[in-house]
Amino acid sequence: MLRHALRRLLWVFPSVVGVSLISFFVLSQIPAFGHDALGDQVGHLEGDLEAHRRSRFLDLPLFFNLRARDLQARVVAARDVIALGKPGSEAMERGPDELARLGGAALPEILPTLDDLSPALQVRLTLALAPVAERMGLKHDGEPSDPAQVVHFWQRFWEAWGVEFRDSTARSSVRRYARYGTDARAKELRTLDTFALPALMEALQVPGHAGEVAAARRIVDLIVHVTERRDAIRVGATVAEARACVERWQRWWLVYEADYLRLAGAARVAAFALETRYGKWVFETVVLRLGRDAKGRPLLDELIASSQVTVTILLLGIALAYLFAVPLGTVSALFRSRGVDRTICALVLLPYALSPAAVGLLALHVGAISSGSGWGAAVLLGLVLVADPTHQQRAELVPVLAEDYVRAAIARGAGPLRVLFVHGLRNAMLPVVTRAALELPVALTACFVLEHVFALSGLGQATLEAVRLHDTSWLMALSVTAAAVAVVSLVISDVSYSLLDPRLRHALMQRSRRRA
């Protein structure tokens, strides 16, 4: 039995992935620059379109990236721009800027092969590194900006420091810096410049309590210095502020990671799938806890906060509906095709057919339920949902009561109550009640409508807002959650049915034994 349940539960993964793939594809059709809250914010912060595009991964392909742009590709591109660009042109400005941004991480790509280039290009290329030298804090007498000496300066630098530009060195320095925070280590890491970024990001932990804030601030300070992107944890910051800052940096690293890494071997293969919009989304979902919504709030917290209202209403409403549906359906089946049956059918059908919107509005206008009442919404949800299970209960019970064993029981002299409860309902109730778990996703539409009517801030309102703002991340999170809930409720319904029905349990056991 357990194995059966687990096997069913395993379908969560393929279905969640499938649903996320489909909704991601559909949502990627959203025009990129509409009315977009995220766009406004980021545009304000970084002031350019390119950064905004990158922060939403719009520069990446959707599902497959056969030519992921890593550090090497960017350095080569920048070198070509510097080599081919005319002095004074716009491209001539961009090339050195890009090199300065890539910084220390680009040095192992440039300096060892400097001799292969023409002398003029050597000079131009190394001149572009002047801001990097400044950032690294190298001692110099104006050599980095002197065309006559700059090539020699950098060659000397590489002879002295080239050994240090290795992943293991960077990682061990960062580890020691994170632990002790000495100035010597800081100086060393500053010299490595952006080459130490991957190790720094690895060492950067979201601070859980006040004691970890200082360590996080030390690392963030270095990252700020190296990237020249001002977003440090200020002195005396609270844990929440520090955590928000660290999460911002982690998100930044998600966007720019490939710029500072040379992809090789397995990493290059993985980049086929990871350096894509979908790959980044999955990464953000799994590692950064769903990331943030269009307003920059943590998505997971929002989702949990707003689903509390919705789930409460849903569960209460479904419970109420089944509480009334089973007796009503039973009575209906007992008095089949007579007045009582017809009355029950009509009464149950009325709120269902009136639609939750009209039911809610009428209740609001009559004054039966005031705005903002979650209980009222739950009761109305139950009222709207009661029709289906009632009809099912009736439809299940009617043929059972016509079975031969019921007739036999009557013939043996069993009383009407015994016939109903022991022979009738025991068989007819199970398929109805075990379907209750499946109502959870299905009743969501009615729940959204009732939330809207009673101005309850649950999932419904948040989703409407997300649709207005084209908040892709919220809708993705919602559809993935919905798929997961759908699978789980399927399993609950399935397993509870087979647990409660001895015949099915037996059949299942036999089948699994045969397979084993």
Next chain:
Amino acid sequence: MTHWAWIRRRLARSLRIRFGALVLTLVVLPALFAEFVAADAPVFAYRAGAVVVFPAIVQPADQQGMSPADISARYEHDVAWWPLVRSGPDTESAMGPLAPMCRAHPLGTDELGRDLLARLVYGARTALGLALFALLVSLVLGVLLGAIAGQVGGIWDEMLTRQVEIVETFPCIVVVAVVRAVYPEATYWSLVLAIAAVRWAEVARLVRAEVVRLSHADFVAAARALGCSRIRILRRHILPHAFRPVVVSMMFGVASVVLLEASVSFLGLGLEGSWGVMIAEGLAPGAPLGPTLWAGLALVLTVGAAYLMADAVNESVDARVATTRRVRR
């Protein structure tokens, strides 16, 4: 008596079927012929020696920017056959807002002076048309996928079964929300596809069940022995058995799609001229309840009739249920 004749007799005897069919006809006919019930221009007019039929549709440019009074005046001296209500669903009436019931406006007007009957009739067209197309698309998809899964079997069957289960329990409103986020202006077809994307699963499940049940039946084996191709066996021998459950599911589908459309429009994710929008107008504080009540009534009639009919058909085709009545006594 053949099986079909038996079913037909049971259907004709059923009160629910007769009642449901009558009510549904009362909703479907005005929806189909909405231009005869409410429109700005006459149905046809004899004008300047020529007959003009449906001027509003045939020559829309002629009436661009004309007020209802202008249009009225234009056809005043002609022989013209006017629809029941002389204003369309979006026209502001000369009677002004919140007019009471009268000859010109059988149900009165709403806050903006639009005729309520006209809005109801065109809303019925929206709701029923959406249901029709969504169900047709889901029917085609469901029959195809269900038949393939049942015939092919194996891992494909298993995969489709799981997929059907998930799609069936996936909340439709989420699909609509996702589609609406992509297309800011709700188009008819985007909604049709969004609804069909969820509804096909039920049809596929029913069709697959019949195909799996019957693929080892004696008459299928006989047909195969006679040399029928797989397609022919499926089409002539198996799929007709799936007809009944699918028809029942389609009729329940009409009820649920009409309801869904109303809910979605109520939330502002749907189409403009819809019953859900009319209901939503009652949400503003101090707004009159008229549109809400009339739209609610229209919903009750449509959904209730479809549900009753589906229920009755469901019972009448089930021989076990149909013969139980005497036994219970």
